[in-house]
Amino acid sequence: MKPVLGNSLAGKNIRYLLCDTWGKTEPELEGGEWVQSPIQCLDRAVETKPNIIVVRFWQMPIREREALVDLCTTLKWNSYTRKIPVLALLHAKHRGLIEDLQHADVDFARFFSERSLNSGRMIEIIGSLGAKDRVERQLKMLCPYLHYDAIDAKCEMILCGAYKDRMVLGGKWLHKMCETGEHLHCEYYLKPRVKS
Ligand code: SF4
Structure with a gap:
């Protein structure tokens, strides 16, 4: 280390x-x-x-x-x-x-x-x-299912990869759950519905 x-x-x-x-x-x-x-x-x-x-x-x-x-x-x-x-x-x-x-x-x-x-x-x-x-x-603090999709040259949409990239993330949920150690308790993290 x-x-x-x-x-x-x-x-x-x-x-x-x-x-x-x-x-x-x-x-x-x-x-x-x-x-x-x-x-x-x-x-x-x-x-x-x-x-x-x-x-x-x-x-x-x-x-x-x-x-x-x-x-x-x-x-x-x-x-x-x-x-x-x-x-x-x-x-x-x-x-x-x-x-x-x-x-x-x-x-x-x-x-x-x-x-x-x-x-x-x-x-x-x-x-x-x-x-x-x-x-x-x-x-380590960030959820591994966070996924980013470019909208244009400057903006990106943040999506949940554990919900088949169908859930757009933002606001409190993003900051308090997906971008913290709390993601370990998220229901989608625990039971992901990934793309087949
Ligand atoms: S914390 Fe939950 S909602 Fe957020 S990206 Fe991870 S699995 Fe998806």
Whole structure:
């Protein structure tokens, strides 16, 4: 099992590199550098070797989201950057995305829905990273039957794979049952009616 890198970073004079293509970050980041594209992120990561790289996902077109996943994959495969921990900041729980992050070997995922981001919040998030933020751990909390179907380039419908993909999920049920450990008690999870 990988060590909990988050704890070892706490209290250090952290140098972080943040990739936020949304542009909702305070321009002057204490202890950090903000870049707005995956290419810039890769360049700066190789050049400056930060303590941690933070990649921010938000409600973006699916292709842009995939480009950020590709960035994470490259960072973890590149011999110059693979040892640098990567944290994905996610605006919402999305099982498909978290599975992709796991395949990319991303270290941490944290949910962060606030629009703007500043140095204080960044340091607080990085300093409090722990085992609960491990990508594998985050994935375990989400129902494996969550299924996403693209409606257009930006929007997806969330469906229950345990109900033949016929039940659209949303609202309280999604957030309190499907996206938490409570899914283990869901009647559809316990007795799935999967497609034949
Ligand atoms: S309705 Fe139940 S089985 Fe379907 S995704 Fe939600 S928790 Fe899982």
